[in-house]
Structure formats: structure tokens, C-alpha cells
Amino acid sequence: MSDLNKSIGQAINRIDGLLKVTGAATYATDYVLKNTVHAVIFKSTIAAGKIKDIETGEAEKAPGVLAVITHKNAPKLNEKGGVRGGALLQSQNIEWYGQHIGLVVAETFEQARYATRLIKVSYEKAEPKVDFEKHKKEAIAPKDNHDAIRGDVDTAFGNAEFKIEAVYETPIEHHNPMETHSTIAFWEGDKVTLYNGSQIVNGAQGAAASTLGIPSANVRIVTPFIGGGFGSKGGQWANLVLAAVAAKAVNRPVKLALTRQQMFNSVGLRQRNHQRMRLAATKDGKLTVLAHETTTHCAIDNEFVEPCGDCSKVMYEVPNSLISYRVVPMNIIIPTYTRGPGKSTGSFALESAIDELAYQLRMDPIEFRLKNEPAKDPSNGKQWSSRTTVQCLQEGAKAFGWGKRKIEPRQNQQGEYLIGYGVACGTYPARQQNSSAIVKLTRKGNDVKATIELAASDLGTGTNTIIAQTASDALGLAVNKITVKIGDSSLPPAAGSVGSVGAASFSNAVNDACEKITDELMKKSTKQFFVRPTVANLMVSENLTAFETRADAKAPADATNYSSHSFNANFAEVWVNSLTGMVKVKRFLAVTGAGKILNPKTARSQIIGGNVWGIGMALTEESILDPRWGNFVTRSLADYHVPSNLDIGTIDTIFIDEKDTIPNKLGVKGIGEVGIVGVAAAVANAIFNATGKRVRDLPITPDKLL
Amino acid sequence: MRPFKYSASTTINSAAQLLSANPNARILAGGTNILDLMKEDVERPDELVDINRLNLSVVKPITEGVNKGGISIGGLGKNAETANHPLIRQNFPLLTQAILAGASAQIRNMATNGGNLNQRTRCPYFYEVSMPCNKREPGTGCGAREGINRMHAIFGWSESCVAVHPSDMCVALAALDAVVKVQGSSGKVRSIPFAEYHRLPGEMPEKDNTLQHGEVVTSIEIPKNNFASKSYYLKVRDRASYAFALVSVAAAIEMNGSGIKQAWLALGGVAHKPWRAFEAERFLAGKAATADNFRQAAEMEMKQAKALEHNGFKIELGTRAIVLALTRAMNGGTA
């Protein structure tokens, strides 16, 4: 429970909330630099082959145009420098539809965009591999992802009395953050500053430097605010570097903002997953087999695999298990980490299959899960640092009114609506990554203030706020005495806002730095202390006007001896219109055990956000490719449906009160991803309970329920 | 976007003249469609004639002519204002429901009635200039015919175009037997019955409707009817708001004692124009308002439907939607 004298655990408002609602928060393209000009990218209109020629003459003569850059005149860049997916204008090769093939720089955005229409490209076309249905049988075992096998799946499955075998399909999805990927680049001598939304500040710095072939110290990334990323701003994309190339070419600051349509083939995607599940259980509900085989596509020259089997590795005690991946390289832009990578999509398959098997046993799906709770992490035999699945299920069942649910489907009808309840669990690993932080104290009279500096990033989740809260407690200063400076590679290096490591890594680094500065001040003092003094007392008593220190924080040494995860249980009540097939999620409850909750308000928003994305995954989100040409026919937010307000009923969140300081000193496990894990399955399970229809391919649009 | 000339006109006449003088000029009303299309290079006018200063936004009772007793809505009236106008809410709740089922609050605040009638299809092949599309570039072929066509037509399509008209408002106006008033540079006003305003693609999918270049939609007249208490607009879509219809139905019933005197039915999301379900209407006239009759009427209409590769579900969905819309209309127009 929260301590009223502490800021951590209090539901305080975002410290940057006012900046955001007044529009004063500066996102990448909000910086106004004198003489800025605009770059607009143009793209391939084939998915495979070579550029024969690009005619740029007419574009070069168009009003306002300063430069046209293509593979013919682009500077040599290091294609292995860390920019994901390439598209750096280094060759004529085309590997996907909509690959960048050039850019125009002009005085205004409209002039640049117009000039891109005047470019004429001729191609040598090759037969593109874009139809996953057709090519999935060519999938091969990836080099870095070996099959994880325990026991003997085939024999046990063959002999089992209760079993299910089914394929679950999830479509291509796009991240679609509100802020499209955008960069402003400007050079001062041989140094370049890049304003660019980056989830991993130092990662962006390193990738830009190495791709451009200049020292890291010559690249500065500035990203104090990010308009969402969902994984797409974790890796670096060509826009970051091409803006720098363009700025160099015209010797002026260049702004390069992708359009929404361009987002669909510029910054990665979540690939389609074909997940074959085999589950078996004894009559009394003990799981005997869990096989989770994922087939998916990857880029032509990169075997990225979304770890769909991760939940299946750790959620249940089962003697015979197989987790495997097969990939087929295709002419589709490189997949990348997306909202709960592997866990959100994998849990759809796993938790749907668990529900199917529970129904076959005519057993309550919560009871079924409780019977198969693993005492240790089944994938590696390590002790859990803590595991809250049972509490999440039990507290959730009570709060949700799960007892009212009937095991048989179609038992609850009101007018034309069929009502159903579904449950599904989820998990996400908890880790602390290396991060450094500087604390700077200043004093005027008795007024002591602190500035916290580290190259962390805030995706919009509340990182700034939890850093201030952490510092407030560790320094004994009020939150409004603390200034947080993040999102700048010139600050001490830090982990990224990715993989749910941000909160744990940043808060522990800041806490360490604040404890360290207190210790150092105490050491300076000749006084004896019986209670630990605040930094304000110390600054006054030592008559200091400024003092600073830096800490380099790491996870506790024995953290890796344990298995540490956040866990959740999701409960959904759906109303399915039995005539039109339209589904409304009337009520949703997510119960989450994620260690110390630094700020219940921003944490709740995080979980709700994850839940809404999960409902979108279940019901609406899908990117559709034309299987002939490889272009997306869904290329705006009018076609790519994320849930609207009207699709979402009430969402409740409960956090399990949990103290686990094994993964890190503050006991923070991270909530960035877990909010989406298990959600799609909870909705799909509820739809089964409502209608008796098991839909195994997402999204569950009305036509699938007719 | 391509450079273009901007002209603002203050009278219908000057607007019509500016348009007539330049075959590449287009009207700019709310801009929610034409500007998007210009940014994507789909529409390439070299002149926009801004009509926002014309005085064409009033909603008023019609006091003379064939539609006397009905209500006229201005061609420049905003969709939101039209939907929420007391005269419309009272007399044509079907129109209110249909307009409010479309787009988003922000877009409806900008969008005009004339713009709604003349908005272009949302077919993705039309929208992407690197794709073949006979509507955008006659002779290039139809990308959707053998492509992704889940959102496309089941009625009245041709080999050259399978696109659908995206409007919700127009589906209600079709059922309401509205009349479109247009005026050209000669100053002459034409009246076009709603069913004849939009057209089927045939061999000329580049023409969405029968408006001639140089003409301005000045108003839409909606005749008086007796079914305000028995009408319903049903929109089935992939999400609850802000999505185009998979299938939509505007249904209205006038009763004669216990039997149906006449029914009005129009479907959206199924054809290149709002699809008046005349077959079903004919069947229902004089019948009892039963679920069974609704179903038979719906099935009869759907017999003419021809599905493409991905939209076969629209036939069953359309059948059910007709039944449901008629049922809700009978129940007083509430869900």
C-alpha cells in the first residue's frame, strides 16, 4: 500500500500533462530552426526486382526543389550500421513494395511532395513472394531459434484422451503511433543533431553514427517527447539517416516526416503468424502436452522471429512440450517488435487453446489453469522471484462476477444479443537494464532543487513523472522541486522504453544516484546523523550552492538466478449481435501483478491502453496485402481500424499488491507490454461462450460470426 | 499536391461560370474528400472553386411546387447541422440517423450535403495511384475485380468497376425519394430524382453520377411522408463508429391498418450507388408486417446480388440487415 509521505505509489498527475494538453510539448517536428527545408520520400511501386532507371530531371526543375537524392547520387552509407530494413538508397535492388527509392528536398513540404510525382521510375520486375498462404510451406528453421523440446510430444499427444489441435492465425498488424516517424536533421561542421522520436536514445545515436560513418560523439539525438511508438521507434529506420544525408546535401536543416500512408511500408510491422497448437490433458485436467509451432514470414535477408511461444514456455506445468519457429523470407517489409511482441499474439493461440481444452473437459477454465500452475519456471527450472497468476485469477473472478458464467455457450441472451464471459492469462518478463543517471542539486537560501538527467525516453506513458517521483522520495524533496531531463543522447546513457524495461531501469538508476548523492553529502559533513538527513538539510548545513553526482546502475547480481515476470488475468464480457455479428466488449477487467506500481494513475492508463490495443487485435486490426503485387490496401487509419470509443465499454484495472525486490531494488516489474497480453484470447473466449463459435483467425469481424 | 488556382465565388452563377470555363476545375466545399484526394494525387484539378461563401445552407419548409409540404436542405449545409436540425429530426429521423452514422463528429462538422453526394469511392485501388483503376484512370483496369474486394459491390457492378458509393446520408435520401436540385452556368435549375442521381459503373466508371460539369448542387428536396415514426437506419460495420458500412439499410414503413401500405428500402455499401431495393418494396406492399415477410422480401432482393471473391458474406448479412432494419422501423425506429 502507498505511504502517504512518499511520492512513489501516489496517483499524481503527469508532470508534463500541462505541456501536452496545451501543445507546448515538443515532438520531433515541432522544433523551429531557421532555414529549414523539407524532404519527402518516394517509394517503389513493385515488390521485387531492380530499378532500371530513375528520371529526376523534371522534378529537379520543379519550383522550390533543392535536391533529388536516389541510389545514383546518395553518399555511401554503412548498411550494417543498425538501421533496420535498409532502404538507404544504396542500390537498385527492391525487396518490398513501397521501399524508399529516393527523396526530394524542397523549400516547402508541398513543393517536395509535388516534385515526387514528377519522378519516373522504370523497373526490371521479378516475381514477388508476397502471398503467405502460398509460400508458408517453404518455411525453414531459423538459425538462431532452435526448437525447445521437453518429453515426447507426439507419443503423448497420440495417446491422449482429451486433446485439441488447431491453428490460430493473426494478421499483419501495424504499429500506427499517432506521431508518424519524423526527423529534423541539422549539421554544425561535422556534428549532426537529429530530432527524432526514439524509444532507445543511445541506440538511435549509435545506429545513426555507424550508418553515416562518423563517431557517436558527433551525433546528438533529441527526443524529449514521443508520440507513441509501440515498438516501431525501438529500432531505427531509414528516415533518421536520410534526413541527415539530405541536410548535408543542401547544407540546411531538413525536416522529413513520413505520411500516414508511407508508415505502412517504412517502419516495420507485426508479421502474420500461423500458430499450430496441440494441447492434451488428463480427464481430471492435468496438462500432458503443449506444442506451440509458429510459422511466419521474415524479410528477405533477416530472420526476425516474433517469440510467439514465450507464454507457452512459462505459463503451465506440462511434461511434454515443444516450442518451435519456422520462417519464410518474403518480399514484405521487415517485421519488428510490436505491442507485447510474441506474448500478445502467442497468448491468443495458447489461451484460446486452453479455453478449448477446458471446454472439452467441461471444466471451468480458471480451475483448469489453477490445476496446471507451475511451481518453478518450466522452461529453465529457476525459482520464480514471484508469481501472481493465481491471485490475478482469483481476485479477478471475484471482482468480475465470474461465478455467473455458464460453461455451456449460448446460455445468456438478451433480445438480439448473445452475452458471454471469457478469461485469459498473460505474462511478460521483468528485467532491469544498465542505466546511468546524474543528479544535480542547486540551492538558493533554503530552497533546494534537483535536476535529474539520463538518456531515457518517454513514449507518452509517464516516464518523466515516475522519474520525478522516484527522485522525490530518494532525495526527500517535493516533486515540484525536481526537473527531469531525458530524451537526449548527450545525457548519461540509459536503457530504452522497450520490452517493459524502462520503468525498472530508469527508476532504479535514479534511485541509486539520489541515494549516492545523499551518501556523498553525508560523508562531506562532520556531523553525526541518527536519522538519515534529506539533501536539503545537507546542502544548507554544508553551505553548498551546487552539488552533483552520477550513478551507473545495474540489475542485482543474483537477479538472473530467478525467473521474474509480470503476470495478469483478463476478463471480458462481450455482447454479440446475433443478427449482424457486431461485437461489443461491454466490460473488461485486467488484474495485474507487476511488482511495485510507481504511479497508479499512469499505470492504470498504461494497462487500459494495452487492453484497448488487445481488443483491437481481437476485433478490428488487420493490414491486408494484395497477394499479386504486395501493396497494402489498408493504408490509412480509415482502413486500418483501431477501436473507437464506442467499441470500448468499461475497463477496470486491479493491481496485485506485490513486493518482489529480486529483479531490482525498487521491486518494479514493468507494465509496458503486459497490458495487451492475453486480451485477444479473453475476448475470443468470451465470444465462444456467447455464441458457441470458435474463431481462430483474427480479427473477429462481423462476417466471421454470421 | 499539384499547384492549382484558387477561386472563390459569391454567387451560384459565378461559381457555375468559373467551373464551366475550365474542365479541370472542381468545387471546394467542406474539403474533407477533395483535399485528401488531391494530397494523394488521385484528383488533379488545376483550379478549385470555393463555394463556401454562397448562401446555400438553409433548411426550410417547401412552400410550393411538387414537393410542397416537404423540406429543402441546402447544398452547402453542414452534415452535422442538417442531421441535428429540428425540422429534420422531427420529420426525417431516418436522415438524422444516417448522417450521424457516418464519419466522425469532426468530419461531419466540416462536410457539406453537396459534398456528401459527390464524395468519391473509398476503394483502395482508386486511392493508390500506382494501382490500376478505371475510375481514376480509364483503361488501366480494375484492381479490385480480382484483388481484395471484401468492401466492394454485390449489386450492379461491371467488369470495369466493382467500387461502392461510400455515403450513409445518400442511402437515407434514396429511401426518402429526395430530389437533387442543380444549377449550371445557364442559370437553369434541374431536378434530379435521387434514384437517378448516382449511376452504375457500366463502361464509364469514371462518372459517379449524372451531375454535369459546371453544375452546382444547390439544394436537396425531401418530400413529405407519413413514416417518420416507422423508419430506421442500420449500419453494419467493422467497428462501432468511424468505419464505412459493410452493409447499411435505410428502412421505412407506412402502415394501412394492420398491413403495410408501402415500404421504402435502400442499401448502402453494396453498389456503385445507393441501392433502392425495389423488389423487396414491391413484395412488401399490402403484406402483413411479419418477420417472415421481411425475410422473404430480403431474400427476393438478394437474389439479384452477385458476390465477388471476398464479399460473399454481404448477401447473408444484407438479408439479415434488411430484416433487422424493418423490424426496428416497425418498433418505432429504436434499436
Ligand SMILES: Cc1cc2nc3c(=O)[nH]c(=O)nc-3n(C[C@H](O)[C@H](O)[C@H](O)COP(=O)(O)OP(=O)(O)OC[C@H]3O[C@@H](n4cnc5c(N)ncnc54)[C@H](O)[C@@H]3O)c2cc1C
Ligand atoms: C476518415 C473518413 C471517414 C468517413 N466516413 C464516412 C462514413 O462512414 N459515411 C459517410 O457517408 N461518409 C464518410 N466520410 C465522407 C464524408 O462524408 C465526405 O468526405 C463529406 O461528406 C464530403 O463533403 P465535403 O463538403 O467535405 O466535400 P468536398 O471534399 O469539398 O467535396 C467532395 C466532392 O464533391 C464536390 N462538391 C462539393 N460540393 C458540391 C456541390 N454543392 N455541388 C456539386 N459538387 C460538389 C467536390 O467538387 C468534390 O468533388 C468519411 C470521410 C473521411 C475522411
